[in-house]
Amino acid sequence: MAVDYAVIVVYLAGMLAMGWWGMRRAKSKSEFLVAGRRLGPWMYSGTMAAIVLGGASTIGGVGLGYKYGLSGAWMVLTIGLGLLALSIFFSARIARLKVYTVSEMLDLRYGGRAGIISGVVMWAYTLMLAVTSTIAYATIFDVLFDVNRTVAIVLGGTIVVAYSTLGGMWSITLTDMVQFVVKTIGVLLLLLPIAVIKAGGFSEMKAQLPTEYFDPLGIGGETIFTYVLIYTFGMLIGQDIWQRVFTARSDRTARWGGTVAGTYCLVYAIAGAVIGTAAKVMYPNLASADAAFATIVKDELPMGVRGLVLAAALAAVMSTSSGALIACATVANNDIWSRLRGAVVRDGGSGKPHDEVKGNRAFILIMGIAVILIAIALNDVVEALTVAYNLLVGGLLVPILGGLLWRRGTAAGALAAVCVGGVAVIGLMAVYGILANQPIYYGLLSSLAVYVVVSLATPPTDAAVLAAWRERLAGRGAPEAEESAPEPATT
Secondary structure: OHHHHHHHHHHHHHHHHHHHHHHHHOOOHHHHHHHHHOEOHHHHHHHHHHHHOOHHHHHHHHHHHHHHHHHHHHHHHHHHHHHHHHHHHHHHHHHHOOOOOHHHHHHHHHOOOOHHHHHHHHHHHHHHHHHHHHHOHHHHHHHHHOOOHHHHHHHHHHHHHHHHHHHHHHHHHHHHHHHHHHHHHHHHHHHHHHHHHHOOHHHHHHHHOOHHHHOOOOOOHHHHHHHHHHHHHHHHHOHHHHHHHOOEOOHHHHHHHHHHHHHHHHHHHHHHHHHHHHHHHHOOOOOOHHHHHHHHHHHHOOOOHHHHHHHHHHHHHHHHHHHHHHHHHHHHHHHHHHHHHHHHHHOOOOOOOOOHHHHHHHHHHHHHHHHHHHHHHOOOHHHHHHHHHHHHHHHHHHHHHHHHHOOOOOHHHHHHHHHHHHHHHHHHHHHHOOOOOHHHHHHHHHHHHHHHHHHHHOOOOOHHHHHHHHHHHOOOOOOOOOOOOOOOOEO
């Protein structure tokens, strides 16, 4: 394993070095949180693909392939479809808003009264997403170094928190580009063909496995529909995804770069399912489907290659974890703490100038420590992630898409939709169980019904607010006072 260890150590050292480089570049709020809104199409595509394809897409995607065959690709396919929908239909408008958070968009659209409640919901979602990504370090470091769960979480989490705190979005962007390349080589170019060859090729796989393993809908129509509701719609509204859209240097970059990333996700989904199917032929009696990835890597790959593929899995986890961490800290600081601090100032508190970069860096560090501690204490990752996505989609999907698509939507309707949808999801999870499908179905329907009824029953949004909203959607009237001097765009 010495060669494999060397590959991993070099990779981790590189991540920290890029964090240090990013710290030297991130001199303003815009640079720190959204990379100065200067990413070109290639870097934007790579970083967007990196953040959406995390440990669940890699280790979990292979596990679903092991359990269900080719139809196990549907979870990651719905993620890719959501990214495609976001990029084609909404990303250009989102990028032109020149905001930092989803809640700021809601404030602009509805007149400044929807932000803090939506901020709390979004903060809870991004926190749990960061926690579940951090827990995934345990699986990878256990294979690498045979360390216990707590040490693995602390080791992986500390590295992510360090480079994210140092350089913010610039550090995360640079590390994500490296992680994108490593994932492409490790999973698509190495593990996929090796797994198929070791399993005897597709003809042998078909001979050894039941026919339902090769049925595109074998996982079940209801499961696919639920994946669409949770992951496809989740891609449309998540702060972690929107914050990457904000980094695009132009509408065109956001649209076409995101389309390339979404297409890459579809390929990655099929690759994971095929690897899992091949693992089922080689190891038909694994105790856990999620162990398929680590088992095939550990037993079937030569040294050096094994280290690179494990680095690819580590890259997948780290990219999602760092993206969720900066999103969580951005929401906590800009949507929750800054509002509370503003209220204190209005009530006679200190009005001293506030260092935006220092403040956001402190919040990343605080949230990162909290994420590591919660990850150590938490056991059931699937339930935590399900709660996060149910709250996000059930509470925020309707007011966000309603604000973008329906002129008649009002602040009262948006607040009612957030509250009723969120409470309905929580209550129904208590009744039906956290992993049941009914909470997201009925939560979304109740949120939609309340949004429409309350919006129609209340006065329309003020004409001046809508006029300012249209100006921002058109890319005009967006103050960027904190921007540093323009630099050549990054490709």
